[in-house]
Amino acid sequence: MNHFQVGDKVRLKAAPHYGLRGLVETVGEDKVMIRADGIEGLITASLDQVTNFSLAARKAWLSMPTRQVGRPKGSRFCDRVSVTLRIDRDLWQLFRAKENSGLISDRTDTINRWLREKVAEVDLLQKDA
Secondary structure, rough: OOOOOOOEEEEEEEOOOOOOOEEEEEOOEEEEEEEEEEOOOEEEEEEHEEHHHHHHHHHHHHOOHHHHOOOOOOOOOOOOOOOOOOOOOHHHHHHHHHHHHOOOOOOOHHHHHHHHHHHHHHHHHHHHH
């Protein structure tokens, strides 16, 4: 039985796109079409060539709908909040390419550092005004 849905987060597990992540765009009887970061057009893959992360999340939700998400209280090293941002697709693809190449090793630390630098620049501009 096909458990894929449009919008599912997936990872390809067959060459030539091994390890590539994307979103399911269309679902067929035995194939899915996937839109992947950094790839133009859609990739067609058979169901057995795809790991469906969203299916795992749906199954977990059915078995434990009231379970708390995230890390347990007291397990964090610093005070952080989760933030959702809307970033231009081409900019995100460039960022992910740098991350995949190893030029950006820690996404959270990198973005925190960049934001601190920009906030400091704004503070300087505000003082000069």
